[in-house]
Structure formats: structure tokens, C-alpha cells
Amino acid sequence: xxxFAAAIFFLIISPGPGVLSAAGVSAAFGMRAGLRYVLGLMIxxxxxxxxxxxxxxxxxxxxxxxRTVLMVxxxxxxxxLAAKIAFAGAQxxxxxxxxxxxxxGGFLLQPINPKAYVVNTFLFANFPLYPDAYVTExxxxxxxxxxxxxxxxxxxxxxxxxxxxLNLAPRQQRAINVGMAASMLVVVGLALIxxxxx
Numbered sequence: 096x097x098x099f100a101a102a103i104f105f106l107i108i109s110p111g112p113g114v115l116s117a118a119g120v121s122a123a124f125g126m127r128a129g130l131r132y133v134l135g136l137m138i139x140x141x142x143x144x145x146x147x148x149x150x151x152x153x154x155x156x157x158x159x160x161x162r163t164v165l166m167v168x169x170x171x172x173x174x175x176l177a178a179k180i181a182f183a184g185a186q187x188x189x190x191x192x193x194x195x196x197x198x199x200g201g202f203l204l205q206p207i208n209p210k211a212y213v214v215n216t217f218l219f220a221n222f223p224l225y226p227d228a229y230v231t232e233x234x235x236x237x238x239x240x241x242x243x244x245x246x247x248x249x250x251x252x253x254x255x256x257x258x259x260x261l262n263l264a265p266r267q268q269r270a271i272n273v274g275m276a277a278s279m280l281v282v283v284g285l286a287l288i289x290x291x292x293x
Contacts, residue, residue, distance in 0.1 A: 099222040099236070103243045106217070111210040112173055113140075114251040119180035119275035120195055121255030122268075128195035129252035135201020136248060137241070140215075143205050144240070147215040148233055156212065169207035174280070176200070181276035 107114070113136050121129030146152040156162055176196065205211045218240060225232040258271050 096224060096239070099218070099224065100239055100243060102222065103218060103240055104247070106214045107244055107247045112169070112204060112208050113210070114248060115275065115278050116173070116176050116180070116196075116204065117201075117248050118251040118255035119176070119272070119278075120200075121252040122258045122275055123180045123255075123272050124195035125259060126252060126256035128197070129255055130249070131198050132196050132201040133245075133248045133252055135196075135198035135203070136205055137201075137245065138198070139202040139205025139208075140211055140244065142202075143208075143211040144215050144219075144237060147212065147219055152212055152216065165207050166209065169204075169209060172204060172207055176204070177276035177280055181273045 120132045
């Protein structure tokens with residue numbers, strides 16, 4: 096169980112689209128906006144988890160065309176979020192950043208987030224806890240997963256909101272927002288390289 100919990104911790108704490116966008120939304124729009132966004136991420140991750148557990152994800156992702164479509168959609172959505180975060184508070188922007196992504200924004204990310212599928216598949220396919228009781232194992236893993244997932248995402252929100260609360264000059268705040276967005280772009284680039292698209 097401890098090995099499983101440690102694996103969750105390190106897989107979730109590492110920068111990925113979910114945690115970086117949560118920090119970015121909090122930095123750009125405040126803690127409440129970040130928490131609403133994390134609620135959407137959590138609901139979306141539950142949907143991905145269910146798809147992985149039932150085997151639906153494996154069935155769908157077996158198609159190279161569908162994998163490519165999901166990669167394109169996730170890249171486009173992450174670029175959109177990165178731009179929204181980068182230009183929040185900026186006077187000139189090509190994306191209106193006056194409204195935060197919200198619950199729906201968080202939810203929409205997870206079904207097209209490659210890391211969500213990789214993490215859920217890795218955790219549910221490995222670390223046998225109850226080899227003779229699959230349903231019990233799934234329930235226990237889901238509870239432990241969410242007990243670690245949620246606080247880590249809230250921590251990233253707090254980090255982003257803490258940067259916002261520093262009352263930095265508008266130029267510095269824009270620099271932080273751009274830095275958060277740039278971090279997301281690095282993750283997008285790494286995902287494209289790992290996925291062999293690029």
C-alpha cells in the first residue's frame with residue numbers, strides 16, 4: 096500500500112497539464128477560481144479512471160487515429176489554457192481572459208489529457224493490493240488515489256494563489272502568468288515528443 100501511495104504522490108506532484116493549469120488559473124484568477132477548476136479536474140479524472148477501470152480507454156486508445164485526435168485536441172486545449180493564463184491581466188491580448196476556466200474548463204481537460212490516462216492505467220494495472228478481490232482493489236485504489244490527488248492539486252492552487260497575493264506589480268504578475276503558461280507549453284512539447292507526434 097505504501098508503494099502504491101508513493102507512486103501516486105510522485106506521479107501527481109510532477110508537473111503535468113492538470114497541476115500546472117491549476118496553479119496557473121490560481122495565479123491568474125485567484126484561489127477560488129483555482130479550486131473551481133480543480134473540482135472540474137477531479138470530475139474529469141473520475142471519468143478517465145472509470146474508462147481505464149472498465150477497459151473502455153484501452154479499447155478506444157487502441158486506434159491510432161483516435162490517439163492522434165486526442166493528442167491534437169489536448170494540445171489545442173492546453174495551448175488555449177496557456178494563452179488564457181499568459182494574458183490574464185495583460186492589457187493587450189488575443190484571448191479574452193476576463194473569465195476563469197471554471198469547473199467546466201477543468202473537466203474538459205481530463206478526457207483529452209494524455210497524462211491522466213497514463214497515470215490511471217499505470218496505477219490500476221500495477222500494484223496488486225487484493226489479487227482475489229478486484230472490486231475491493233479498485234475501490235481502495237480509487238479512495239487512496241483521490242486522498243492524495245486532491246490535496247496535491249489544492250497545494251498547486253495555493254502555490255499559484257500565493258504568487259497572486261504577493262501584490263506584485265502588473266508587469267511582474269504578467270511575467271508569472273507567462274511563466275506558468277510557458278511551463279504548460281513545455282509539458283505539451285514533451286507529450287508530443289513522447290507520443291511521437293512532432
